Amino acid sequence: FGQTKNTAEERVKQQDGTSNPEELKLITAKIVPASCTDKKVHKVLETYNNCYNIRKEWYHCNPDDVLRAINEVAYGIPRTHSFTMRPHQQERHDKVIKAFSNGYDEFLIGAIMRFGKTFTSYQIMKTLGSDLTFVVTYKTNDVVQAWREEIENHVDFKDYRFLNVKDCNLDLLQSNKKVVVFVSVPYLLNDAGAKDKSWIYKLKPDLVIVDEQHYGSATPKFREIIEKLNPTKRIDLSGTPYKALMRGSYPDECVYRWDSLPIGMNLFVIDLAKEVAENSERAGFIDEDGFHINKFFAANKNGFIFHRDVESAMIKLIGNNGFEKNKHLFSPFCIREIDDKQSLNHILMRLESVDSAIAMEKMLTDMLPDYKIIRAAGSDSLAIKDADKLQSIISKSNKSITITVGRFETGITIPLWGTVMPLHAGSSPESYTQTAYRASSECKTEKWTKKAFNVVDPDPNRAFEVVYTSRAIMKRKGTSLKQSFEEFFDCANVYAVDGNRFMKLTSDQLINKFETFLSKRDPASEIRSEYGMNNLKLSANAIVALTGINATKAKNISLLMTNNDLPKGKIKKRAASVGLKPEEKKVISDLIEKMKTVCSRIPIVVIASECVDLDSLLVDTNNKTFFKKVTGVTIDDYRDMLDTGALNRDWQDRAITRINNLSEAIKPEVY
Template identity: 25%
Template sequence: MIKEFFPPRPESRPTIYAYEDTNPQYAGLLKIGYTTTDAQSRVAQQYPTLRPGKPPYRIVLEESAMRGDGSGFTDHDVHRYLRMIGIKNAKGEWFRCAAEQVKAAVIAVRTGQLNEENRSLDFKMRPEQEAAVEKTIDYFKSCRKENKSRPPHFLWNAKMRFGKTFAAYQLAKRMGWRKVLVLTFKPAVQSAWEEDLKCHVDFPGWQFISKKIGGLPYNDADKKKPFVCFGSFQDYLGKNPSTGGIKTKNEWVHTTNWDCVILDEYHYGAWRENAKELFEAEDEKEVEFGKGEGIDIYDEDSLPITTNGYLYLSGTPFRAIASGEFIEEQIFNWTYSDEQRAKQDWKGEKNPYAALPRMVMMTYQLPDAIREIAMQGQYDEFDLNVFFSAEGLGDKAKFKYENDVQKWLDLIRGSFMPTSVDNLKLGAQKPPMPFSDVRLLSVLSHTFWFLPSVASCHAMSNLLKKKQNNFYHDYAVVVAAGSAAGIGAAALPPVQEAMDEPLKSKTITLSCGKLTTGVTVRPWTGIFMLRNSSTPETYFQAAFRVQSPWTVKNPDGATPNQEQIIKEECYVFDFAPDRALRQIAEYSCRLNVNESNPEKKVEEFISFLPVLAYDGSSMKQIDAAGILDMAMSGTTATLLARRWESALLVNVA
């Protein structure tokens, strides 16, 4: 009798689904239906005849058909909305449209708002984004009370993949801003700023002003509606070379009183002396572009722009913090360690950090027979710029020490004779080389090789083509260097074309600076650091390129909300161990501002970014004390090997 008072909740799950039929006659059409079970079962019922091979359909959308107030809706409501906005209804439940348009329609029906802009993104802020927005709002409000005459400035010290564009827009919305100027030294980041504003349901009516082809010009924007203007320092703040004044076409930027100016990739413009290294070895036009030719000053007090506040965004703002430019109250930190800890500690379902790969650094002390020609520098250590130095361009480019570079190519695929003999003795304990270890070989289909110069990129391409390097002929080699490769994001399309079907293809991208910032290439799984880098900013800015998440949505064609993670880990390969360990020590000590003990700082960092070192015979994992020994004293890798003897031996069996 008691069961009468506690009836179980029915397992009904109102769902809108859409699928495409693989038969050519249905090309471009989607069938949009409704079910109270799950889409997979419902669609399978419509194809009762079992056939060999894959199902003749692919489910592209599965969304809840329930509103926030508990009321539901059906496919008829979605059909009606699609017809209302002009989507062609081919017949019955079949519509000529894309999955994004169906999702936008579902959102419109669910929220009861006319989704005229077909916005299909509806994700929420993650906890750290919420924290960044709240801390910034609190600081801005407190500054207004204390000092109304000086606009507040705030720094987000947040690594790549933090989601700065979305969080910045949420900040703008909560602050009630209507005129936002985004300035960057890397125009390649425009797509991320544009997509979040135009496609997310939280920003209806917002306009995105840019100068790119097909973009919305300032004069055509509706000034009664909120807008974001995106541009480069080089353009908006550069001076007219003939008059020395502001460019006439940009006067409106300087006469507008902005609610907020957002400075993206701040570390580029803030430290002019660093610009040479950041853009070193690229062609002259790229160097001028990167330095921001025609700009005298970047500090906010002298910018010829009026605004009510500044927001600085950077993943490596170390010098700005060290100089005291920002105090603790003006900084929100989100580091690689924070991200990986959040990934590890997540308790609920759908871990939002799950797809962010862990980084592993693998350092190799090269055999004397290879490295002796390039031993120099402060600690008489291996100099990568010397080793990979080259002359000539195009087909005529050649390494100065081509025989030694050839030995290196043999080494990384396990065929350098002296080490091959050692490996036979070691058997199962042989160290994992990038292109010989089966486990690495299976994941390193797409790698980025960071070289010293345009000439060395061309020389490497030429050397890889030679008959003795038949192994590398399976890889499409892309030279992303020099003026022919294009400036900024223009160098990206050839890489994407070479990858074609990334799960099947193999590529090697050669660069000496291009594509190291502002772009996302998901299939890159390893970076080879084949050049000197004097600062951890430039080193890790490049290294984090390979940490982009790589997932496949709807892996079985029947679960559109499922994601399969392709890249669980990514790799940094370094052949100058002394340099690599110094970078780790310096970077981790600068990152963690809340810890005073250097060893603890390094220990925390390498708990999420393990460092494996090959000392010429075996590969071992280095502990924090070992890294600091070298970083503080300049100990050579040979002497440091004694320290490694007490470290954890990596099981490479």
């Protein structure tokens, strides 16, 4: 390494072929103060362990050592990073500072992955002069490393010390003047070990940064923790702030949005199981009994329940038969519009359950011998749980497929991922985007430069719904939905099958496809599905609310149904053992239908009360009477069913989100 007043490329070219017979490759170039000369850097570098001069400008060292030496000469501290904020980061920084200067104390930063939210948040912290900053999140291992490394590697934050709340105490905090404390919400909520944590709430942080705001921050427990911390200022960070924007929780002056992708995106919408779905519909299975992608990929300990259908679909999707008719309409390996086939070398695949992930691992291992199949799901010894280990395995593999059911969907970057396959039914714009954009980071190797990433979605209706809904939410004030779509299409292409070819959709075509889907949709079908219910977990109070029987009988029924020591299939014998009469036994078999009746009426409340998700429905105290009148039970009864697990909370939240998506889509003012 050396210095020059010419361009870096010209300087390297002068050396190429003269000082070294191998072709030279430029690693990096930095603009430094005039006082920072190469001779000064050479002297500092030679003081580092295992760094020594070979001849003239040639050194045996690690590139990071050179960066540390440059920054030590230029800025007085041996750290690897000294970059400044990019224009859009500076814009975000300035808007936050202005809002806080104008008296606001909360700000939402909605910026997609790879924006640099961590670095810019620390710059805001530094400008505010915050001595005590808390980074609070429901995520733990996924994100703590990124927050630590930014503080410890950048010259701008040399005065700050990073601490994990799990590893520190009050004395340690008070012995440091400027501190960033990483606070894991699960750690604060976990009572195991009886470790005293009350001292945390005695501090009053100058600034709280809520990372992954979309994940768990609306829960009562999280709100209680923030209130007890009582920060002077608060910044919420999210790559997918859709719910926060839908709720209108922040004034326009306190919101910054950035959803421009660093590289191009290609979304390929295929109908992988069209034949299975059509056969199901012809047989009379519709709505909650109809085709569902989670049912299609459902598995148990023995493998996929519909093994033959899944195997046939996966052969279409990624099998090796390149001569199969219309193969180019299903398999990304054969899709003509994917001209960069190297983007298929490393794939992220999302499934719904661990059993499905294990079954898929076995199937793909047999089907694709040239791919390293990595299962990042489950708690067994074969499952990959550490992000560094995952990164290492992928970097050492020519080709890989990582199978997950949610692990590694936030907080980490795997640059080699070039394609994402969401083989689950998640329709929340937050979770879908978090998964899809895992492959959106830039990547440059000796043999490949990633110019675009691919998302191959086997569920057309879900794909259109998510794109439509996310663009409706991200629509800027004073602009139309079509303009919001055009912003998306500036960096993304959406392809759908049209006859025997892929057609690149325009914004109008995508909107029309979603509206066609809407016209066939029963908004109550998902929320009343018994797949999201478990009558064996109903409490006595819930049984009284659903059936009207007296409390004593309801308690007997509840005890009968929740006794895990009795076989599930012996309901009638168990009923007789506790003295239930025949008409009371019928109550048990009717409970699912009662629950379905209640849930089928919830869309009326959601639409009338303009609820955007489950949390907003539960906290809407103004509509308690209306909820009881429409559904037949109180909001507290409904909450009780969620708390006991009789109603699957995630299922209900997803269904309510979809109902809101549909109701928003048909409002004339959206256009």
